[in-house]
Amino acid sequence: MTELHRAVITGIGAYLPENIVTNEDLSKRVETTDAWIYARTGIRRRHVARDDEMTSDLALAASRQAMSRAGLGAEDLDLIVLATTTPDSTFPATATRVQAELGVTQGAAFDIQAVCSGFIYALSVADNAIKLGQSRNALVIGAETFTRLLDWNDRSTCVLFGDGAGAVTLSRATDGNADDRGILSTHLHSDGRFYNLLYVDGGPSSTGTTGHVRMLGPEVFKHAVNKLSDSVEEALAANGMTSADVDWFVPHQANKRIIDSTAKKLGISTDRIILTVDEHANTSAASIPLALETGVRDGRIKKGDLVVLEAIGGGLSWGASVVRW
Numbered sequence: 001m002t003e004l005h006r007a008v009i010t011g012i013g014a015y016l017p018e019n020i021v022t023n024e025d026l027s028k029r030v031e032t033t034d035a036w037i038y039a040r041t042g043i044r045r046r047h048v049a050r051d052d053e054m055t056s057d058l059a060l061a062a063s064r065q066a067m068s069r070a071g072l073g074a075e076d077l078d079l080i081v082l083a084t085t086t087p088d089s090t091f092p093a094t095a096t097r098v099q100a101e102l103g104v105t106q107g108a109a110f111d112i113q114a115v116c117s118g119f120i121y122a123l124s125v126a127d128n129a130i131k132l133g134q135s136r137n138a139l140v141i142g143a144e145t146f147t148r149l150l151d152w153n154d155r156s157t158c159v160l161f162g163d164g165a166g167a168v169t170l171s172r173a174t175d176g177n178a179d180d181r182g183i184l185s186t187h188l189h190s191d192g193r194f195y196n197l198l199y200v201d202g203g204p205s206s207t208g209t210t211g212h213v214r215m216l217g218p219e220v221f222k223h224a225v226n227k228l229s230d231s232v233e234e235a236l237a238a239n240g241m242t243s244a245d246v247d248w249f250v251p252h253q254a255n256k257r258i259i260d261s262t263a264k265k266l267g268i269s270t271d272r273i274i275l276t277v278d279e280h281a282n283t284s285a286a287s288i289p290l291a292l293e294t295g296v297r298d299g300r301i302k303k304g305d306l307v308v309l310e311a312i313g314g315g316l317s318w319g320a321s322v323v324r325w
């Protein structure tokens with residue numbers, strides 16, 4: 001029987017572009033107001049990458065910070081998994097550019113595309129590689145220049161998103177039991193019947209253009225709350241736990257109303273939620289690691305805490321992960 005190893009998060013990093021766009025700024029471009037945006041989303045501002053900043057630049061900054069905090073060098077990494085909807089190029093994978101810039105010359109580097117669920121998917125892939133002994137130290141990144149996909153004349157979508165990157169390093173635990181730190185389990189789902197609820201109206205094989213984000217907001221909201229709460233309950237049940245055991249709930253930062261409704265359905269109080277949507281907006285695959293880094297950096301998330309991550313995105317795709325910090 002193959003020996004299974006536990007993957008432990010050993011380092012975390014984040015990067016946000018310097019350029020900040022407030023709701024007031026947006027009100028000068030489209031017919032909207034700060035009050036309208038905040039009441040419906042909980043968003044106050046977002047970071048927007050410079051024209052000369054690529055997704056790989058954001059990913060690289062977050063990755064270097066995560067590696068430094070973990071005490072890992074280029075020679076230690078043998079896997080890089082980068083979740084993004086906005087790659088530098090159609091190919092090759094943006095992860096390979098990050099790999100080269102970090103000076104990593106061994107192992108594998110590739111991208112994963114699951115939109116806002118991307119970080120959960122990437123975490124699952126890296127965790128499984130470590131569990132099976134295929135990797136010893138992995139770098140998992142969520143990075144987006146999502147504002148490049150926005151139609152700035154569409155107030156229903158352009159106010160929702162921002163740019164940023166977050167990264168974690170995973171390392172194989174040297175020993176342990178069921179109560180030790182690490183990723184306890186991750187649970188992934190998708191249902192392509194809901195493809196047209198949230199999508200981009202372009203692509204290399206369809207239009208030959210990048211396209212813009214299109215969304216049926218009320219429908220996405222309805223599916224989000226039910227599917228997110230179901231996936232969190234599934235993940236907790238798989239580990240013999242309930243929401244009462246959760247120290248910190250770190251959700252995908254899409255919309256405060258979705259986060260609040262999901263937490264209420266799960267019975268998780270607001271004082272156990274890491275919320276950054278007001279400052280970051282929806283950064284797609286970057287939102288969970290950015291929120292996670294905020295909670296770790298400000299001291300709320302401590303060693304031994306039980307942390308639940310969850311996300312839903314286009315596809316529809318969704319999932320949840322249970323982590324002992």
